[in-house]
Amino acid sequence: MNDVQVAVIYYSATGGVYAMAEAATKAAETAGAQVRLRKVHELAPAEAIASNEGWGAHAAATQNVLEAGLDDLEWADVLIFGTPTRFGLPSAQLKQFIDSAGPLWAEGKLINKVATSFTSTATSHGGQESTLLALNNTFYHWGAIIVAPGYADAIQFAAGNPYGASHISNNGTVPPGDTELASVAFQATRAVGVAAALKKGFAAA
Structure with missing residues (x-):
């Protein structure tokens, strides 16, 4: 599957x-894909970030992660998007990046890409499913092929979310555990496998 290209954004x-996102990256690489791990541009002011110890610490720890660009969308066969929820919707930061993809959409360069997404909420019932479904609305417009994890692996019966991997952070105090990381790893592996089959099928058609 080493001809499959994956952007984890x-x-x-x-x-x-x-x-x-790191777990998804490692799983896609293990499945044989070439992977780019990219963060989207931060929109919040520096003073807001500095006011939250966890936010500031994470921003400093990931300062060397490259920012996503439209070239990453065009390059990839598989798009894996990750976002926290904001009132049941994707974060403004990820949405702003998505909104910048109009030129690629207009040229048909996002058609038939495999797309899937995962999320995290501060509380239970905090909008996990609605956030993932909202991202699917974008994928429909792009003509992408949505590959959800479903219950296609035993880990999904433990994780419980067929729309995409999800996590409850308890207001940022609880990191993803083994179940959540295994779920997103399966989701990435499945997306790579479907993309490989599609590429083979399109090539033979």
Whole structure:
């Protein structure tokens, strides 16, 4: 599967989504894909970040992670998006990046890419499913092929979210555990496998 190219594009404030993005990256690489791990540009003012110890610490720890660009979207066969929820919707930071993809959409360069997403909320019932479904609305417009994890692996019966891997951070105090990380790893592996099959099928058509 080493001809499959994966972009893991995320926004994370205090590190939970970042940990899941790293797990997705490692799983995709293990599946044989070439992977780019990219964060989106931060929109919050420096004083807001500095006012939250966890936010500031995570920003400093990940300062060397490259920022996502449109070239990453165009390059990838698989798009894996990660975001915390904001009132049941994707974060403004990730949404701003998505909104910048209009030129690629207009040229049809996002059609038939495999797309999937994962999320984290501060509380239980904090909008996990609605956030993932909102991201799917973008994928429909792009003509992408949505690959959700479903219950296609035993880990999903423990994780419990067929829309995409998800995590409850308890207001940023609890990092993703083994179940959440295994769930997002399965999700990434499945996306790579589907993309490989699609590329083979399109090539033979």
